[in-house]
Amino acid sequence: MQYDWKEWMLPVNGRPVKVYIHEIILSYSRKKYYCSSLSITTADIIRAIASAIEYFGGIAEEIVIDNPRQMVIAHNNNGVIRYNDEFLRFCGLYGIDTVPCRPYRARTKGKVERPFYYIQEHLLKGLEVEGIARFDGLLYDFTERYNKRTHSDLGESPEERFMRDEKPLLRPIPEVEPAEIFPKEIRSVTNDGYISWAGALYPVPMKHCLRQVKIETLFGKTLKVYSMDGSIIAEHDIRVSDRHKRPVHPEHEQLNREYRERKGAYRSETLKRFKEAFKQQGEVFIEGLKKTVSANMYWHIEEILKLTEIYTAEDITAAMKECIECDSYHKNSIKRLLKSKTPGEPLIENINNPCIARSINITRPLSAYRVMEKEVLA
Incomplete structure (x- = not known):
């Protein structure tokens, strides 16, 4: 299994928005999974890989990655590698071996590098959407079409090759407590029922005023708010523009x-x-x-x-x-x-x-x- 991401300036409602496109590909069958995010944190990368594992229905033995700070803190020429703690905990819980490319040798994972050219030419160029949700729908449809088309090198579709030869070899997905993978941040609620995140205010139920709550973000698109006992109390679409505006509290x-x-x-x-x-x-x-x-x-x-x-x-x-x-x-x-x-x-x-x-x-x-x-x- 190989992973990488690509930045792309996507026109959304006439305004350019930086979108990060995550790609995970199974090396043997070439079956791929795409998803997008509006941020590129370690949690975003972990969610992308975890979503791909759910999509494939199993876990590969290892994952080939690049050396971004979200996953690898340091990779010396003598082979000493220091991983990001959050990413290393995720790989440990799922039992995945990590294989970082040698520094400045991204061609090691060429199966990922080259397909970005394909998605750029067949989906991204000239694309304008009314909202990120619309783009996610187009991205999913593109993924399904790609996996079912006949691969020029394989002589069959990635889906056929995956179902016949590769899926039986994938390990079952372990039952992992989400809180162990995605730790939540703590925020304080103002006296008028708002929390602040990334320079914007989001309303929460008034009964939580002046109390602490937990928050988590999903791909930089959705903000979920939980009470300290873990029950969800609010969910919002993260605003990519007009962050200075104060929304009306319900x-x-x-x-x-x-x-x-x-x-x-x-x-x-x-x-x-x-x-x-x-x-x-x-x-x-x-x-x-x-x-x-x-x-x-x-x-x-x-x-x-x-x-x-x-x-x-x-x-x-x-x-x-x-x-x-x-x-x-x-x-x-x-x-x-x-x-x-x-x-x-x-x-x-x-x-x-x-x-x-x-x-x-x-x-x-x-x-x-x-x-x-x-x-x-x-």
């Missing part, structure tokens, strides 16, 4: 939706009370508020309704009518008319200066500054 959206519903119901009820209390004058005043103080119209309406605790609805309606005649739509206009007017004599100068504060020393209890929920909703 639970935040639910809370926002509930808030908007309460807010809408509160405003409808407030308008209904206002119109019932002040009839036609109230409807005209509302239209005036929409034009002048639309941003906090409902706060003005609520403040005017509070005046009914002190004044009669008839007095407030009369003051409102005078405000409408003066084209002054503000809750302070009505309040000052009610406080300052003498019967039959509106004080127009007070109406036109609704926001001038009186120079009076006022002492209030602190409870007067408590924000009520209905004021926030307004």
Whole structure:
């Protein structure tokens, strides 16, 4: 069995994305397995080889590899080889002997080097896709076609040669605990329900806020999030662009939706009370508020309704009518008319200066500054 990868700039939705194409080939039958990743970590290589083993349905005795740092830390000319610990643990668990090429002698695994030319000419050149999932589908179809076509050197298809001569010689796949092969990283969840990975934020259930979770990535495409007891709690497609954007948290959206519903119901009820209390004058005043103080119209309406605790609805309606005649739509206009007017004599100068504060020393209890929920909703 031989392994190698190739980088390729693939246009995805019109934007070039660096894709790593993994190739594993069985030396005798030439049967191959292709998969792709958006990163090239040791875990990505291990997943690619493990996926190939599942695809072949068994394990070959050895694997011929190059000398990248993801697998080989050092390979001296005197034959001393230092392997990456993670890769060596994987090979040990699966019982695979590793055969690194001599440094600068990649032709040792020519069965892999040359077929990359074939996939480049027959699939990659000129290819544009709408998404990575679409590319993975095309890559799988290409693999199936390649394995079933007649090989020019063999005189038969790799699939026929594999099923007849090679598959019976493969060793069974051992039952290995995935956690032993793919160790997970630990991340802390923020107080608003996000974790950070590779410069991007991803939401997790709010009940895990300020707790630690475990994460793992699959080929740089998928991010899986687990609780500390090992149960999966979230899964996301890794964003290859717009990483700086903050995604909307699903639970935040639910809370926002509930808030908007309460807010809408509160405003409808407030308008209904206002119109019932002040009839036609109230409807005209509302239209005036929409034009002048639309941003906090409902706060003005609520403040005017509070005046009914002190004044009669008839007095407030009369003051409102005078405000409408003066084209002054503000809750302070009505309040000052009610406080300052003498019967039959509106004080127009007070109406036109609704926001001038009186120079009076006022002492209030602190409870007067408590924000009520209905004021926030307004």
